[in-house]
Amino acid sequence: MKITEINIYPIKSTRRIALTESEVLPRGLPRDRRWMLIDDEGKFITARQHPTLAVVETCFAGNTLQVNVGNQQPLQLPLQPSANKTIPVTIWKDQCQAVLAGVEADAWFSEYLSIPCRLVQMTDDLVRGVDPHFGQPGDEVSFADGFPLLLLSEASLKDLNSRLDEAVSMRRFRPNLVVDGEQPYAEDNWQRLRVGEVEFAGVKNCSRCVFTTIDPDTGIKQPDKEPLRTLSSYRRRPEGGVYFGQNLIPRSGGVIRVGDVVEILG
Numbered sequence: 001m002k003i004t005e006i007n008i009y010p011i012k013s014t015r016r017i018a019l020t021e022s023e024v025l026p027r028g029l030p031r032d033r034r035w036m037l038i039d040d041e042g043k044f045i046t047a048r049q050h051p052t053l054a055v056v057e058t059c060f061a062g063n064t065l066q067v068n069v070g071n072q073q074p075l076q077l078p079l080q081p082s083a084n085k086t087i088p089v090t091i092w093k094d095q096c097q098a099v100l101a102g103v104e105a106d107a108w109f110s111e112y113l114s115i116p117c118r119l120v121q122m123t124d125d126l127v128r129g130v131d132p133h134f135g136q137p138g139d140e141v142s143f144a145d146g147f148p149l150l151l152l153s154e155a156s157l158k159d160l161n162s163r164l165d166e167a168v169s170m171r172r173f174r175p176n177l178v179v180d181g182e183q184p185y186a187e188d189n190w191q192r193l194r195v196g197e198v199e200f201a202g203v204k205n206c207s208r209c210v211f212t213t214i215d216p217d218t219g220i221k222q223p224d225k226e227p228l229r230t231l232s233s234y235r236r237r238p239e240g241g242v243y244f245g246q247n248l249i250p251r252s253g254g255v256i257r258v259g260d261v262v263e264i265l266g
Contacts, residue, residue: 028148
């Protein structure tokens with residue numbers, strides 16, 4: 001079994017950047033979900049409420065992150081913000097600190113989404129802890145929903161697509177790591193694994209939401225609620241939630257590459 005994709009999503013809810021290799025840090029992959037939109041109260045904004053966020057593209061150029069969508073003038077964001085004053089922001093039930101990206105970024109996204117919003121950044125010195133029910137003391141995460149990385153298998157997607165009238169791509173589920181393999185949903189039970197030289201803990205199956213119904217090519221929420229509707233028919237658990245994928249926490253550092261062997265340790 002091998003790694004077939006490595007992805008990061010620099011701004012939460014926007015399109016992926018596919019990588020061939022990446023360093024692994026305690027809070028996940030470098031520059032993954034290090035920027036995020038918030039409302040006037042500091043609460044996070046995602047494509048769940050504003051699906052067109054899902055088609056915003058980013059790329060790194062020198063010391064900047066370039067943001068593009070449609071006919072709007074590209075936005076250039078410095079990787080190191082000029083400001084250092086932090087504000088409290090809220091992600092689900094978590095509260096942490098973030099740095100404002102600046103009035104130009106705020107205006108750019110406010111115009112695109114037609115709502116007042118601000119862009120914030122998590123710099124290296126700002127720490128958000130993982131839910132202690134699933135992590136260990138000192139575990140940290142970026143602006144991702146809850147955990148440093150998400151892993152999915154091609155076999156699981158193939159099984160799901162066999163149940164759908166119209167197949168969906170892996171991009172619907174926004175994984176950081178994709179593996180090949182033959183057994184659908186085997187990743188549900190992976191508690192320890194090694195990718196190349198890096199060890200990970202599998203800590204919680206990923207609960208899926210309406211985000212999976214947004215077409216990543218158009219930014220349109222699908223009226224038939226697929227693939228979430230089909231997933232709900234066979235991946236819903238009695239305690240609630242529809243699960244697809246495994247959340248990971250790094251247990252060592254190093255570099256991972258597409259093609260690295262995935263070894264299940266427990």
